[in-house]
Amino acid sequence: MARIPVVGGNWKMNTARSEAQDLLRDVRARLDGIAGVEVIVFPPAPWIADAADMLCSSGLRVGVQNVYWEPKGAFTGEISPVMIGATATDVLVGHSERRHVFGETDAETNRKLRAVLDAALRPTLAIGELREEAEGGQTEAVLRRQLLGAFEGFEALPDNLIVAYEPVWAIGTGLAATADDAQERCALVRRILAERFNHSSADACRVQYGGSVNAENAAGYAACPDVDGVLVGGASLNGASFEAICRAFVA
Numbered sequence: 001m002a003r004i005p006v007v008g009g010n011w012k013m014n015t016a017r018s019e020a021q022d023l024l025r026d027v028r029a030r031l032d033g034i035a036g037v038e039v040i041v042f043p044p045a046p047w048i049a050d051a052a053d054m055l056c057s058s059g060l061r062v063g064v065q066n067v068y069w070e071p072k073g074a075f076t077g078e079i080s081p082v083m084i085g086a087t088a089t090d091v092l093v094g095h096s097e098r099r100h101v102f103g104e105t106d107a108e109t110n111r112k113l114r115a116v117l118d119a120a121l122r123p124t125l126a127i128g129e130l131r132e133e134a135e136g137g138q139t140e141a142v143l144r145r146q147l148l149g150a151f152e153g154f155e156a157l158p159d160n161l162i163v164a165y166e167p168v169w170a171i172g173t174g175l176a177a178t179a180d181d182a183q184e185r186c187a188l189v190r191r192i193l194a195e196r197f198n199h200s201s202a203d204a205c206r207v208q209y210g211g212s213v214n215a216e217n218a219a220g221y222a223a224c225p226d227v228d229g230v231l232v233g234g235a236s237l238n239g240a241s242f243e244a245i246c247r248a249f250v251a
């Protein structure tokens with residue numbers, strides 16, 4: 001089953017407005033109309049409207065890095081998926097910084113995932129093990145727990161959902177997983193999805209690798225049969241690097 005690779009650029013809490021506009025202009029100039037790979041830019045929430053304006057009709061997608069699960073109400077500081085739907089198409093759910101810096105649980109990830117899907121947005125569900133979990137041989141158990149928790153109560157695997165396998169020890173550290181390890185873990189994610197749902201939906205689901213991906217190592221991941229793209233943090237803040245990563249996935 002052919003899966004179109006997808007590359008996400010997670011800017012995290014970086015860029016002043018003028019820097020964001022410069023980067024959006026640069027990304028658009030470099031990737032406008034790119035075929036054979038889907039590209040999603042996840043800028044900080046205050047720049048989402050700028051991103052939507054500046055990337056409109058480019059084929060590049062705009063996403064947000066986090067949402068709350070309620071559609072509206074007395075939730076000071078939160079952003080609802082319904083609001084996001086006015087400007088963006090994609091949402092990151094369960095990023096490791098949400099889980100480990102802000103203490104987001106699997107149950108909260110489940111609520112966010114449901115809310116994102118209810119708002120007809122497309123989720124990128126991020127999962128991954130901590131260094132001590134990897135060293136303790138718990139990677140499979142952690143991925144299984146995170147996936148089963150995120151999909152608690154789901155009858156089917158949503159057909160537009162992307163899973164990003166991001167080992168926490170590789171994020172922002174420069175210690176990228178080898179291509180072989182990324183392949184093995186992305187295949188494991190697919191096996192867990194097949195057990196939880198069925199083989200055909202697991203085969204159709206795109207599974208990304210994330211963690212210190214850069215212009216130099218991207219081609220190694222692109223060559224892996226079960227790695228359907230990458231989620232990029234630091235390197236997405238540089239237009240040339242982000243372009244090289246995206247182009248590495250064009251067959």
Ligand code: PEP
Binds near residue numbers: 012173211235
């Ligand atoms: C991320 O933010 O999801 C990420 C993978 O960051 P980095 O590429 O900087 O490791």
